Amino acid sequence: MNIESLLATRTSHIKASAIRELLKIATNPGMISLGGGLPSPESFPLALIEELTDKVLKKYGSAALQYDLTEGFIPLRKALIDYCKSIGITAGMEHIYITSGSQGFLDSLGKLLITPGDLVAVEGPTYLAALQAFNAYEAKYVKMETDDEGLIPESMEEVLKNHKVKFVYTVPTFQNPSGKTIKTKRREQIAEIIKKYDALLIEDDPYSALRYSGDALPTIKSMAPDNVVYVSTFSKIFAPGLRLGFFVAPEQVGRWMVIVKQGVDLNTCTYAQALATEYLTGDYLDAHVKKIISLYKPKVDVMADALKDYFPEEYKWTKPDGGMFFWVQGPNTIDMEDVSKISISKGVGFVPGKFFYPNPDDGLGTMRLNFTCVSHEQIKHAIKTIGDSIKEEKDKRGIK
Numbered sequence: 372m373n374i375e376s377l378l379a380t381r382t383s384h385i386k387a388s389a390i391r392e393l394l395k396i397a398t399n400p401g402m403i404s405l406g407g408g409l410p411s412p413e414s415f416p417l418a419l420i421e422e423l424t425d426k427v428l429k430k431y432g433s434a435a436l437q438y439d440l441t442e443g444f445i446p447l448r449k450a451l452i453d454y455c456k457s458i459g460i461t462a463g464m465e466h467i468y469i470t471s472g473s474q475g476f477l478d479s480l481g482k483l484l485i486t487p488g489d490l491v492a493v494e495g496p497t498y499l500a501a502l503q504a505f506n507a508y509e510a511k512y513v514k515m516e517t518d519d520e521g522l523i524p525e526s527m528e529e530v531l532k533n534h535k536v537k538f539v540y541t542v543p544t545f546q547n548p549s550g551k552t553i554k555t556k557r558r559e560q561i562a563e564i565i566k567k568y569d570a571l572l573i574e575d576d577p578y579s580a581l582r583y584s585g586d587a588l589p590t591i592k593s594m595a596p597d598n599v600v601y602v603s604t605f606s607k608i609f610a611p612g613l614r615l616g617f618f619v620a621p622e623q624v625g626r627w628m629v630i631v632k633q634g635v636d637l638n639t640c641t642y643a644q645a646l647a648t649e650y651l652t653g654d655y656l657d658a659h660v661k662k663i664i665s666l667y668k669p670k671v672d673v674m675a676d677a678l679k680d681y682f683p684e685e686y687k688w689t690k691p692d693g694g695m696f697f698w699v700q701g702p703n704t705i706d707m708e709d710v711s712k713i714s715i716s717k718g719v720g721f722v723p724g725k726f727f728y729p730n731p732d733d734g735l736g737t738m739r740l741n742f743t744c745v746s747h748e749q750i751k752h753a754i755k756t757i758g759d760s761i762k763e764e765k766d767k768r769g770i771k
């Protein structure tokens with residue numbers, strides 16, 4: 372049997388994720404990887420999950436193991452009303468829906484809205500797994516420009532004025548991959564523009580709880596509730612293996628998403644939802660997030676110092692206020708994929724930034740560096756190795 376001859380035409384738009392391939396290399400013994408985007412296993416609350424498991428079984432019994440509503444486990448949706456309030460989003464249970472990770476949301480969204488050839492407006496660079504989800508539905512992309520403060524509102528407006536886009540997709544806080552954050556003034560402008568064009572904006576926000584410096588910012592959702600779908604996840608503040616995401620949407624959008632999700636997975640894992648309910652209602656979240664921050668924040672400092680010490684001076688980066696990534700921008704004359712081959716041969720992996728652009732040529736000189744899963748010593752060693760690999764590639768090409 373030849374599977375290739377059976378493939379649907381849409382598979383021609385799907386490539387294996389470059390990051391997943393790199394993560395495979397990263398598991399080679401002895402390899403240090405700044406390539407993934409995984410939370411540190413040290414951040415997982417194992418003892419707490421044991422305690423909550425006991426509570427879940429006692430409190431919900433077999434209901435925690437039964438099929439459940441596609442919209443999500445009612446106690447969790449109720450608990451999320453308060454969580455949303457704590458981040459400035461006013462929502463009733465009829466606006467809150469649970470998905471199998473944010474990824475489950477992105478896929479269902481693509482299924483619901485994208486007809487082959489439809490345009491989606493994205494930041495360049497943007498979250499690779501969102502592109503992968505939308506690619507399967509044969510989306511095309513329009514790039515919105517960004518600078519050090521993230522998405523430029525005027526660029527978004529130009530895109531909305533000149534193209535018929537199905538929706539705008541943005542990661543406004545500690546963006547993956549760039550670590551950049553859109554400040555309040557721009558958020559207000561973005562909200563005004565999205566209302567003016569009566570368009571749909573997806574605000575993907577997995578990282579805002581992981582803030583190491585500065586003050587929390589209002590969500591775009593809070594400024595344009597009827598035009599924005601807010602999506603977030605338990606992956607960075609609890610455990611990614613539970614595969615729990617949620618979104619807050621106008622009821623009409625939610626209802627359609629539920630119809631789509633019925634064909635995808637019927638419902639998100641009931642048992643995981645019950646665990647998350649107890650996590651939120653038992654007041655464990657704040658204390659646990661503080662622990663995660665105390666684990667990651669010093670790593671940011673170590674990586675910033677190492678970049679200062681070991682990278683050629685033409686390579687620019689900014690220390691992120693939160694999240695899980697540094698983004699480094701160098702001249703486009705050196706393709707970071709070539710540098711990554713050298714550094715992998717020396718036992719250090721990272722992700723070339725070009726993979727995060729709809730058009731990879733836009734990001735040849737960029738790279739994303741993750742710091743959550745490596746020790747301080749490993750960070751120093753890895754940054755020195757990548758710095759040396761850049762110099763080696765420059766020498767090879769006779770670049771001063």
Ligand SMILES: Cc1ncc(COP(=O)(O)O)c(C=O)c1O
Nearest residue numbers: 472473474498547577604606616
């Ligand atoms: C921008 C973005 N969205 C969503 C997610 C979370 O995905 P999930 O909830 O499927 O684990 C991530 C995690 O890497 C991310 O970086």
